[in-house]
Amino acid sequence: MPGGRVRKAPTIVEIARDLGVSSSTVSRAFTAPRLLKPETVERIRAAAAERGYIPNVHARALSTGVPRTIGLIVPDIANPFFPPMIRAAQRVAEQSGHTVLIADTDGDVEREKRIIERLAAQSESLIIASSRLPSTELVELTDRRRVLFINRDEPDTARILVSARDALCRGVDRLLALGHRRFAYVGGPAGSWSEGERHGAVVEALQGTRALLRSLRIPSGTYEDTMAAGEQILLSGPTAVIAFDDVIAHGVIDLLHRRGISVPEQISVVGCDDTLALTTQPPLASIALRAVDAARLAVQIVSEGQVSEMLAPRRIALQGELVERATVGAAPETHCPGREAPM
């Protein structure tokens, strides 16, 4: 029916009129049924269901003053790290009758600010992932709005960190136990909390050992640029490469293949995020992060408590887990300089 008109949605007053009750009664049948006679509730709900009544969120938000909406801000929806989080957030939010509003900032600070203002005005809480905002603006924001950060470790704010630290330490320990003594860390874009944490974890785990570490970064974080950085990566003759994420690790593996270096016989590779799983050859050892748990928890935290109160500062770090696969193996005997001391 091309020329047809959009059917107007039934409202509470229409149902009330048809049933000969007051609109308040209909309202209460949904929001405070215990105040009503059970039989009345039943009658109203039946009539509402029959007419396909759905409460108008705008009217409700306006009346109560609290929009049942949670804003979720991410740098880039198309980055495969975020969709599973978004999905998880949606699922738990809908259980408490909340709507999740998604927005992406494009990694641009100015845009992030605008988005935050716009979203804050229409949601009761904000969840901001991987914020690029300067610290001063963050704290100013947190005492005006209910906001929870993911992967941004700012003191005196509510935050959840999807951490790879413990797992990376275990990964390094494992590599040491396999005889590796020459490491390369191939980092990602500068400035993100994740890059700082991961690099820090590797450095720390190697502290006090006799092992060698060479670090570099692929600013773009792409597969292609990683392939192009061959010289840099192989410069120090590492036997183990730890990558900032799986995309970079994938680049490293293919780079090694291309140079005729076998994985893991000559060089072991460990990724992070565990997004590629079995799709590399050989299957990539990686660190599975608890991003989905973080999203769930985030929504849970912001939905509880009085919406008129700010969120209490807290720091929650969810530790990921090392998933060992075929890209990890013993260090090549021949490359190991004389001292093969057990730990």
Next chain:
Amino acid sequence: MPGGRVRKAPTIVEIARDLGVSSSTVSRAFTAPRLLKPETVERIRAAAAERGYIPNVHARALSTGVPRTIGLIVPDIANPFFPPMIRAAQRVAEQSGHTVLIADTDGDVEREKRIIERLAAQSESLIIASSRLPSTELVELTDRRRVLFINRDEPDTARILVSARDALCRGVDRLLALGHRRFAYVGGPAGSWSEGERHGAVVEALQGTRALLRSLRIPSGTYEDTMAAGEQILLSGPTAVIAFDDVIAHGVIDLLHRRGISVPEQISVVGCDDTLALTTQPPLASIALRAVDAARLAVQIVSEGQVSEMLAPRRIALQGELVERATVGAAPETHCPGREAPM
């Protein structure tokens, strides 16, 4: 400030009071500035900006009766096909001052129905991608609501199709020109419009030629299950494999590697969606789809015209483009005639 209170947002009446004008005037300064003296508009806008005023979307939606919201429903946010579309939709929507509400159905029909009802109630239009709803429900829906479908070809509805048809035909022609005569089509999940279109295109392109085609499907559509379907895929001894999407194509390539079959010397492979680009070895020939264009166009179409009127039925097919890469080559001379290696 942990114990602090959420700052109340400034409203139109506060600004009006401070400036000694009526609230209508302030309202008009934003929605109908041409009715006001330019100087008044300027004064009000300055005061509003200074106080950080942002129009309350709920009040506005309630008052005008039109929520400036577009619902976008996809089967699965985490499916890499959709995030770029979501992103594109958001970008064009924000230019016309619309908010895009995302929801995913999990591929479940019951859930899809619930989501549609919920979203329809609070948005002025719906964009539904890859709907699994039965035809009868679709047409019933379209004469109650403003809804536009993506990748669902239902007559008498407004729809946009992200098509691979023409490009697939060209791809098959190209393979024929390269001497290929034995084809395999490895399909994806049944029931989707895309699967029907792609399989149909391949069948059609081979019609009237002397070439052989064997078709099968990987119902799960995963890399792992594709690897596991080796026997089925190689049964007819194809020299060219066309896959439903890049994930399956990736599985096929690695499967061939594992069996010592070289690509493209012995078998050529073509994917679809062009999501993996250069990350396979060798880089995968694929069909780049115009999903982003489709999303943009969809938002554009639903935002124009009177919101009280239904969308006019129309059918728009956006044709993708073949991107030829190293997995495509000439058919092997030796294998071409009768002899095939059983596995």
Next chain:
DNA sequence: CAGTGGCATGCAAACGTGTGCACGCCGGTT
């Protein structure tokens, strides 16, 4: 039988914005 208390429901105001209508003012025409 009057008084009391509790339960079920109605009344009306409020949330913030948009908009049809009315009003006053000013410059120009008759």
Next chain:
DNA sequence: AACCGGCGTGCACACGTTTGCATGCCACTG
């Protein structure tokens, strides 16, 4: 000088829902 038209602004109501308070009814108690 009376009139008119148009421009700029204010008044008041509407949108759909929630909620504090009032009201009526009933059963029970003294």
